[in-house]
Amino acid sequence: MKQGHTIEQFLTFFVGGEELAINILRIREIVAYRTPTRIPGAAAALRGVINLRGTVVPILDLGIKLGLGEHPVSKNTCVVVVEVILDGHLTGVGVVAESVGQVVELSPGDIEQPPALGMRIQGNAVIGLGKLATSFFPILDVDALLGHGSELHGALGAAFGEEHARGLPPGGGPEEGREATPARPRAPHATPR
Amino acid sequence: MDVGHEAILRVFLAEAEESFLDLEEALIRLESYPDDEEALGTLFRRVHSLKGDASSLGFERVTAFAHAMENVLDRLRSHALFVGRELVTVLLRCIDELRRMVPAAPSGGDVVSEEGKALLDQLAAMLGGGALDLPEAEARQQGVAPTYRPGGQARTLRVDVEKLDRMLGLVGEIIVARNRMGRALASEEGREGTREGTLEMAREGAPGRSEMAQSQEETDRLFTELRSTIMQARMVPIGHTFRGYTRAVRDLAGKAGKIARLKIEGQEVEVDTRIVEQIRDPLTHMIGNAIGHGIEPPAARVAAGKDPCGRIVLRARHAHGAIVVEVADDGAGLDRGKILEQARALGLVGEGAEPPDEELFQCVFHPGFSTAQAITTSAGRGVGMDVVRRNVEAVRGSVSIESRAREGCTITLRLPLTLAIIEGFTVGVGTERYVLPLDAIQECIDLPERERENCERRGVINLRGRPLPYLRLRALLRVGGAAPVRESVVVVEHEGKQVGLVVDELEGKSQMVIKPLGPLLQGLPGLSGSTILEDGEVALILDVGGVCRLALQEGAHGGLGPHGNSGALGAHGAHGALGAHEARELPHGVARRPRMSVPPTGRT
Structure with missing residues (x-):
């Protein structure tokens, strides 16, 4: 709350036709989409990995992860590389976006708490609703989405080969994003940093 | 300041x-x-x-x-x-x-x-x-003058391993960029974008181009040298790690009412720092086991005509491009009776079956296997051996166990020289490419014509009179599309057992920089990492141990036809009881048994 009066910048992008936003400080770069190398046995929301200047970066499909539906790759499709701290290391994770929207500046007054009902995206992945002249867009909590405790982390192994599909923990599937209740230091509706 | x-x-x-x-x-x-x-x-x-x-x-x-x-x-x-x-x-x-x-x-x-x-x-x-x-x-007063260490010591520097990793990564990237340039040069000449193309161009092309190609070759050599220099910087003598156990052996033995001393051999052998970190836990487990179960109490040792002071040897040496670390004790050896009893209780060995020692002792790597009657600080031989195997395989190593009653037990870890680079063999399956560690590959053969009609996931072929179970990577990795007319079998060896992996294409070997898959993707069975191929695409490195286990275990599920189940009820029943997840962890010796009962005739 100390930084409550600062204006912050957010990048908006489209997934499943929905305009989403991420704090620009968490975004490393935006690169053109290229077909990732598929990872057998990984959760469906993980499309695979790409080579980003020598680093292998996992590519996440938010459409599947957040249940917004899949979208064909077009010439506007791109990868938003987001920074998350995993196992103590700053790690880049790519998020597939149908297209990039705009950079918006919001003061704390422009951010509403997400309503309990009526949202296409369930659960704690949304930390607020950004207000623009005509519309609202959900602001995503990158740590809840990708960090420790999100069900993408660690629970992937079981889906390797057909007889192992049974080994998936119940409710651990990638589509059930709202099942995950990661322990997070902040309340989900806290003012963005 | x-x-x-x-x-x-x-x-x-x-x-x-x-x-x-x-x-x-x-x-x-x-x-x-x-x-x-x-x-x-x-x-x-x-x-x-x-x-x-x-x-x-x-x-x-x-x-x-x-x-x-x-x-x-x-x-x-x-x-x-x-x-x-x-x-x-x-x-x-x-x-x-x-x-x-x-x-x-x-x-x-x-x-x-x-x-x-x-x-x-x-x-x-x-x-x-x-x-x-x-x-x-x-x-x-004594410390007025700061201690001065006389010269003659090598000038050294402590460097973060991550910096070295980054350097290695950059060299790999430069090589990728260089290859891209090579291809661009070649395609400009209207040739195919292969390395041969570049060389040919050098021979036939204009002098300017030949010079370019020459300097390309020159840089290639320099990069290779740079890469191996960085690699060497990552190596540390293993003695430092070994010496940490001198104290542990004495104290643990004392607590258990025994006497034991540690002997260290080959402490100058250099190992990649990452590997050293990974084998610390396994060494602790194995030394704890050796003292808890191997070394007898002094009185029993004297009665057996041994020195009352037990001896544990930590030994490191180079062998065939790998590093071998042994933990040997001169104790009582593994207790066959107890292991057999426990293996039967867990359903790993059928009632009445008497597997040979070599096969039976593999059971100690099964999770939850323990012959310890009481839980002590040094645990029981078997407790944690699954952890040992997992840690060792995580660094592309393997572990084996050898024991003689009354003479002692030796556990051998085979570890790669480095984790940073792999001598890899690229194979193609459908549109995807995977890398196998070259040192695990024994040979490549064509899939016999008969087997092509068998579109099953797995089968058995005759490899010079011996049955070789094979597995289609296409099915295992769920690669889409139909198999080509010609398929190849890569024969891999893991802990003494052979398995054939059926692939579409053999693309050849090269040195590759290993890229970890990162925390999001760690621990996927069958995968040990990734690498960036010459064209800049990411390819996954298969973990031969994990893939072999999948293949052998599937064999035990009766995938080998009507013969497959005969005499293998023990193992088969165990799978059913353990469920899919545990079944994956079954030791080879056990899972392999059904395969051995397949008559080698009539399958080729």
Whole structure:
């Protein structure tokens, strides 16, 4: 709350036709989409990995992860590389976006708490609703989405080969994003940093 | 000034840790050989220089503590005191106290604990009653001049391993970029974008182009050299890790009412730092097991005609482009009876079956396997052996066990030289490419025509009269599309067993920089990492151990046809009971059994 009066910048992008936003400080770069190398046995929301200047970066499909539906790759499709701290290391994770929207500046007054009902995206992945002249867009909590405790982390192994599909923990599937209740230091509706 | 001071502190802490290891080693040696002047000299020198260093940094309490130890050592040197078990124990505990104090010293938290005070009293008692209250002035006087280490030492630098990793990654990237340029040059000539294309162009093309190609080759050579230089920088002698166990062996044995000493061989063998980190836990497990179960109590040893003091050997050596680390004890060996009993209880071995030792002992790698009757701090042989195998396989190594009743047990770890680079063999399946570690590959053959009609996931072919179970990677990895007319079989070996992996295409071998898959994707079975191919695409590196286990275990599920189940009910039943997840972890020896019952005739 100390930084409550600062204006912050957010990048908006489209997934499943929905305009989403991420704090620009968490975004490393935006690169053109290229077909990732598929990872057998990984959760469906993980499309695979790409080579980003020598680093292998996992590519996440938010459409599947957040249940917004899949979208064909077009010439506007791109990868938003987001920074998350995993196992103590700053790690880049790519998020597939149908297209990039705009950079918006919001003061704390422009951010509403997400309503309990009526949202296409369930659960704690949304930390607020950004207000623009005509519309609202959900602001995503990158740590809840990708960090420790999100069900993408660690629970992937079981889906390797057909007889192992049974080994998936119940409710651990990638589509059930709202099942995950990661322990997070902040309340989900806290003012963005 | 601040930065300089920080750096000095870091060096001090690192050197202190080194000193502690030396001290422990020397003390334990002295316990066995009280007349060893050299060990005594080392002890004295190390404590003295620790005291000097601490004093020059103004750590008075550490200085005083070390001084008290030095006094006792001085008496030992002048033969006014004699080395005994008790004295060694007290001095070892003094080292523990220093271990605790030294890291806290920079922040002023290096207070002597209650236990430390008791130790000081004990030291004083050894000196003949006089209290050991050191006038601090004395300590300071000794440390007026900062210790100066004479030259002649190699100039060294401590570097973060991650920096070296980054350097290695960059070299790999440069090679990818270089290859791209090579292809661009070649395609401009209207040739195919292969490396051969570049070379051919050099021969036929204009002089300018030939020069370009030449310098390309030149840089290639330089990059290879640069890469191996960085690789060497990552290597550390394994002795440092080994020496940490000298103390552990003595103390653990003491707690178990046994006597044991550690012998170290091959401590100069250099290993990749990452591998050293990964095998620390396995070594601890194995040494704990050797003491808890291998080494007999002294009386039993004497009765068996052995030295009452048990011997554990940690040995490292190079063998066939790999590093072999052995943990050997001269104890009673694995208890066949108990292992068989436990294996039957877990359903790993059928009732009435009497598998050979080699096969039976594989069971100890099964999760949850233990013959320990009581849970002790050193656990039971078998507890944690699954962890040992998992850790070793995580660094692309393998583990095997050899035991002789009454003579002892040797566990052998085979580890790659490095984790940074792999000699890889690229295979194509559909539109995807995967990398297999070359050292696991024995040969490549064509899939016999007969088997092409068999579009099953797996089958058995005749490899020079022996049955070779095979598995289609296309099915295992769920690659889409239909198989081509010609398929190839890559014969891989893992822990002495052969498995065929059916692929569409063999693309050849090359040196590759291994890229970890990162925390999000860690622990996927069958995958050990990834690499960036020459064209810049990411390819996954298959973990042969994991893939073989999948293949062999699937064989046990009756995938081999009507013969597959005969005589394998024990193993088969176990799978059903354990469920999919555990079944994946079944040791090979067991899962392999059904395959052995398949008649080799009539399958080719």
